[in-house]
Amino acid sequence: MTLNRLNEITKNYFLKNLDCGRARIFLYEPHLPFNPLPKTHAKINPNYLAYPRLTRIAKEVSHALSDLSPVRFKGDLKKAFYDAGLGLRLNNNLLMIPPYGTRVSIEILDILGNYEEKLIDLSQEKQYCKKCNLCKKNCPVGALDNGFNAIICLRAEMNNYKESTAPFEKLNGNILGCEACQLHCPHNLHLKTEDIPKDLAEILYLPTLLNYCKNPENYPLVAEKLDFYIGKNMNNPEKIQFFVELAMKNA
Numbered sequence: 001m002t003l004n005r006l007n008e009i010t011k012n013y014f015l016k017n018l019d020c021g022r023a024r025i026f027l028y029e030p031h032l033p034f035n036p037l038p039k040t041h042a043k044i045n046p047n048y049l050a051y052p053r054l055t056r057i058a059k060e061v062s063h064a065l066s067d068l069s070p071v072r073f074k075g076d077l078k079k080a081f082y083d084a085g086l087g088l089r090l091n092n093n094l095l096m097i098p099p100y101g102t103r104v105s106i107e108i109l110d111i112l113g114n115y116e117e118k119l120i121d122l123s124q125e126k127q128y129c130k131k132c133n134l135c136k137k138n139c140p141v142g143a144l145d146n147g148f149n150a151i152i153c154l155r156a157e158m159n160n161y162k163e164s165t166a167p168f169e170k171l172n173g174n175i176l177g178c179e180a181c182q183l184h185c186p187h188n189l190h191l192k193t194e195d196i197p198k199d200l201a202e203i204l205y206l207p208t209l210l211n212y213c214k215n216p217e218n219y220p221l222v223a224e225k226l227d228f229y230i231g232k233n234m235n236n237p238e239k240i241q242f243f244v245e246l247a248m249k250n251a
Ligand code: SF4
Pocket: 092, 138, 139, 140, 141, 142, 143, 144, 152, 153, 154, 155, 156, 178, 179, 180, 181, 182
């Protein structure tokens, strides 16, 4: 049985049959690094745009394959990719899928049936994490000094911004995510950069964003666009305001 509909929706997936008469679809969505905006604008990690895109793709796939009882996998996604041999764990604790390096968002759906598998051979890649330590050297807080330390990683700490004493000024104007360890990783250096969507770039102008954060009800179009680009969960005006004010202070 083929999954034509899945191929029409996305080519970025692997498929592996499970033992229980089900198959697992490993979806991934690449996110290319953005060309920098002027200092008057907030920075944003492209990963935060890829995840909502991937969520829409996963919903479309679920809908298209609804007769195969698709179920979203709720376990550790990265581990499921590693365990299936469909990605490598790098020193920076990120999943690497060639040719996109660590710049991938991931999602998994399980469906009924067994199919022709779509896998990837990573045997050549296994030695590719050169232990060059560029991620470690460029992490602004030493979160990779002794393996990955989620407690001090700025990206992780942003979720805890109210109580955190982390040096968020080291985010260097980034209001969503930290990608210092990805920017220098040799796995990613071949990737082309792309422009941030124009309508989002306009919103990222710091005074515009601050006005929105202070009175989101007055800016429904901004709210709608942020919901679309970064997802409702990440569109938290109070949290964004915290990082926007920091970015303005340090601009
Ligand atoms: S995301 Fe930022 S803080 Fe976290 S490990 Fe990477 S460089 Fe360090």
